[in-house]
Amino acid sequence: xxxxxxxxxxxxxxxxxxxxxxxxxxxxxxxxxxxxxxxxxxxxxxxxxxxxxxxxxxxxxxxxxxxxxxxxxxxxxxxxxxxxxxxxxxxxxxxxxxxxxxxxxxx
Amino acid sequence: xxxxxxxxxxxxxxxxxxxxxxxxxxxxxxxxxxxxxxxxxxxxxxxxxxxxxxxxxxxxxxxxxxxxxxxxxxxxxxxxxxxxxxxxxxxxxxxxxxxxxxxxxxxxxxxxxxxxxx
Numbered sequence: 001x002x003x004x005x006x007x008x009x010x011x012x013x014x015x016x017x018x019x020x021x022x023x024x025x026x027x028x029x030x031x032x033x034x035x036x037x038x039x040x041x042x043x044x045x046x047x048x049x050x051x052x053x054x055x056x057x058x059x060x061x062x063x064x065x066x067x068x069x070x071x072x073x074x075x076x077x078x079x080x081x082x083x084x085x086x087x088x089x090x091x092x093x094x095x096x097x098x099x100x101x102x103x104x105x106x107x
Numbered sequence: 108x109x110x111x112x113x114x115x116x117x118x119x120x121x122x123x124x125x126x127x128x129x130x131x132x133x134x135x136x137x138x139x140x141x142x143x144x145x146x147x148x149x150x151x152x153x154x155x156x157x158x159x160x161x162x163x164x165x166x167x168x169x170x171x172x173x174x175x176x177x178x179x180x181x182x183x184x185x186x187x188x189x190x191x192x193x194x195x196x197x198x199x200x201x202x203x204x205x206x207x208x209x210x211x212x213x214x215x216x217x218x219x220x221x222x223x224x225x
Contacts, residue, residue, distance in 0.1 A: 001169075042217075043216065044153065046207075049207065050209045053209070087152065087153060089211060089212070092210070095169065096155050096210065098154070098155075099152070100152050101152050
């Protein structure tokens with residue numbers, strides 16, 4: 001299985017801050033990388049697919065980049081509703097695997 | 108719009124079988140997508156269990172393959188999960204999800220908590 005490693009595991013930030021989360025794959029996954037946001041007690045929601053494509057309805061402050069093994073999710077200006085846990089997921093080979101999550105907390 | 112809804116028992120005995128159904132509404136299960144099950148133990152991350160196409164073709168996570176069966180019922184527009192020989196380690200929120208064209212999960216059910224306990 002492809003291992004997905006996110007960093008940091010948690011981050012504290014303030015409203016208005018710019019935040020970057022990274023995800024590293026254990027082998028080349030081209031651009032088959034997605035990002036999800038999950039709030040407590042809710043299902044994950046797709047934010048970014050194919051490394052940098054914004055899912056319909058997702059605010060433009062979210063952006064993704066990267067290819068191969070290294071990827072980033074950036075939130076350009078944090079809003080109160082962005083405090084949640086974020087997961088990356090590779091779709092290059094089955095079984096599709098997720099990172100361990102990054103919890104974004106209010107400073 | 109398409110919606111997914113999981114249903115099934117919330118409590119399963121150890122060594123028993125976990126059975127869940129995902130109802131697809133607002134669209135057809137034969138529309139060309141793969142349909143998946145993902146689980147999340149309390150306080151932990153996400154794990155893909157397996158996926159099914161409306162033809163009945165399946166792919167299972169090797170870590171669970173010996174215990175998992177996923178079936179599709181086109182007449183009822185739903186798909187189901189069976190996980191046998193469960194233990195406490197199978198306690199989790201179980202989600203059904205749709206796999207989109209870029210090998211990501213673009214639509215999720217609300218999830219259902221299944222606890223394995225006597």
